[in-house]
Amino acid sequence: MTEGGWRLSLDPAACDGHGICALRCPDRISLDGWGYACVDGTAIDDPRVLGRAYRAAAACPAGALTVVPEGGRHEHKSPAVPAA
Amino acid sequence: MGGRGARLLGGPARAEGTEHWESHLRRLGALGIEGAAGHELVQEVARSGLQGRGGALFPTATKLTMASASRGTPIAVVNASEGEPASQKDRSLVELRPHLVLDGALVAARAIGAPEVVFYLHRARRGSTAALERALWERPPEGVAWRLVDAPAGYVTGESSAVVSYLEGQGALPRRRSAPAAVRGVAGRPTVVNNVETIAHLALIARFGWKWFRSAGDANGPGSTLVTLAGELPVPGAVAEVLGPTRLGQLLSGVGGLGRPPQAVLVGGYEGVWLNGASAWEMPVARGLLAAHGISLGCGVIAALNSGSCGLATTARLVRWLASESAGQCGSCVFGLPAVSALLDEIARGTALRRDLRRLRQLSCVVTGRGACGHPSGVMALVDSALEVFSAELRRHLHGRCCPAVHYGFPLPGHQEGLE
């Protein structure tokens, strides 16, 4: 686990497509055609962006968005899929 | 099945059915792990390089190590749900060699110190359930508690986080967990979920050692591999064990009864990838080697498509079913897959326009990698490979000409072949 680094993490099964997060942190979150969040989950270096990321996470009514330590586990890994 | 030198499927011929306890003992001898310490077993598995055969190919020893290093009473789970419609290998193993599977489960349980082994299987599959129940009755007491749990039907219910969720008394839905199941699984206990074939390999590794195990397969995909030969074959649904250098054509002709290369081959199950039939015919069936080329054998399904069949229509049909198998949790899966399916149907019918194809390619980027589980990504990998392998047909379809013949050699649960 890297010291001090943070990033956004989305639980896609919890996301209800409210879309507030994308308004709070457009730097890292966009919405797909159905209104569900697409999250850039790479490390956030800029403290201002990190502040917006926290506000986005706090604003999510579904609790689907969290700020986690970079390299921390809250990461979604695709199982069982043979990627071509 | 089997053949000379077979390992998992060695022993009596398939026609003889379930192998019973005496025959199993006579053939392989006692398991003999009573004196072995857990960490010794884990080390043996680590050296063997065994990877999960449910499809994810995760190193088995890593799971075992995580579980033995974690707090709480561990549970060993044997995942026999085999939700892949064309796959037959796991049920064949349970039905024909239940004692091998039970031996392997003992190895897993002993390696992590689990007092309990859970079998996650569909009781509706009478053959394997009966074989397992009888095998449990035949064996002497072995110091672990065996539990059979009836798995709900469905494509994603066998995904390991779904299995854990179900054993926790919730729905069999894939979940994003805060820690791997092997660390904190069912009720916070370290839970090691292994596919039936993986488990059966453990029984042989414990007996014959890691060096012996690695003498089959290749360096990056060691050990023998079970495959199911499916699709449009004279002999569909046969299970074969691949030990050494084997070309796909040898399997399709020798076991599947095919005389010449098919039009295309679907490798890795319904969420696998299409390959051109002529080039796939020469392809070596070796997990490590194929993986280096970005092809995963996954759960070992190899399905052939006839030259008279339409690959696009076949794909459209599979995707329609796969979309309906979404667990209904993630936006990209719930909305994305039906949209993809609708576009593919248009293409298959010959009513799609160029912009529909563009839309399909865009959707592929939007849907891939976004679910809580691998389901949407898997479907998109199938679709992308279909657009590539059937590109000539695709052009014809976009000009309003669809293929004349569509056969349905690809089984789907609840669908009757050919009646659509």
Ligand code: SF4
């Ligand atoms: S991606 Fe689909 S199948 Fe997987 S958890 Fe989400 S909704 Fe369920």
